[in-house]
Amino acid sequence: MPEHTGFDENAEPILEFDRVVVHYGASRALNEVSLRVRPGEIVSLLGGNASGKSTTMKTALGLITPTSGTVRIDGRDVTRTPPAARIAAGLASVPEARRVFPAMTVAENLLVGGYIRKERRAVLTARAAELFEHFPRLAERRAQHAGTLSGGEQQMLAFARALMSKPRLICMDEPTMGLSPLFVDRVLEEIARLNRELGLAILIVEQQAELALSIAHTANVPRTGEIVLRGAAAELAGNPAVRDAYLGKAVA
Template identity: 45%
Template sequence: MLDVQNISTYYGNACALHNVSFRVEKEEIVSIIGANGAGKSTLMKSIMGVVKPSSGYIQYKGKNLMRMPTHAIVKNGVVYVPEGRDVFTALSVQDNLRMGAFSKKLSSREIEERFDEMYEMFPRLKERRKQLAGTLSGGEQQMLAIARGLMSRPEIIMFDEPSLGLAPVIVDEVFDRILAINKKMHISIVLVEQNAYMALSISNRAYVLENGVMTMSGESQQLINDNRIRKAYLGIRET
């Protein structure tokens, strides 16, 4: 479905990603874990065309994403929910959702139908639909960012640090929603996350990104039980 092969991305002379490869199949959850500064966000931005890799290729359902502008990538079914939520704080909740459907030429009725879908999945947003997004709590803003991404009905959605800055109880709620998006809406998910245990717990497969290089990959349950992962990312020492 999504195939990233041997991409390298630079910021000036600094190499942020070096020969990075990974893949995502239909209806999979794939996690990418790594420390802060490992290159996880750069990888997401490279896929979305926000930054341009200097080599390699990125294909989605046989189409070359590296030749597309970001809005065309979204139109083709790939959506990115960035780190830090990045909602339009001066717009209402509902207007934020409307922005998520901007890449599609939808009728008013179709947009209303999608509002209803999002409000069913995120009841709190319905209660606050006329409220300015900037007045929402951090958890509510994260829910809004997710719902906005879903408004275009993507086939794959990429989450960048969805747990960042949230209370543990809200993190659980966010991850429950991500799992529901995959299971109920049949959407493939790429989950970039520093909270390695949470990410590995809900994903099918995972990759480890360190200093811009993919160093490990495998079934998520295998990685949870790998002593290197347990020590470096889960804080568990060998006994």
């Protein structure tokens, strides 16, 4: 099991949902969802299809505006704040299916990740150099087109690109999707390492429930738009009733 850092349970949350409701037309996708992500905490969202986990992630990033309720970053209401402002406030995204720029080199992909901060190219280049030290496999491939990397290497690049904006919280959507079993283990180790070495908070949507619980501090289980279970990840993983009813070996 990957090792992660501890966190202060009494710390003020970086990200907070307070009774958030989201509609898609007449259909209610989230029903008064409340959750917190504190500094240094890994929080998993687990659930089946149409459970609301991806909608929760998109709402956190500002891609969806709630019908009601409040989203806060560092205690400040950002419910109707656009995605760029949330990134500037310390959030970053590692999207589903990685979405690297295949025709650009690894180095160019990293520079794109830092442009939101509107810093000089020399500053961004220096930050990319620091990340190459943190991700030596990417350093070996810095001049290679991203589209020629393996799936696991592209996921590493997506992580590094997100770090270019110096976030305090990274939202990860299905980071192991489509990867071989070998790279699944490597990606989970990398997530735990980012948390442990950089103190990053992480909100993760993961289809493989057992894997997500193995690296998380806490977990929330949404069902049809409501959080029906929450608690310490280790407790949920060890509860037979929870596993049978909500988790199983994999959650699509």
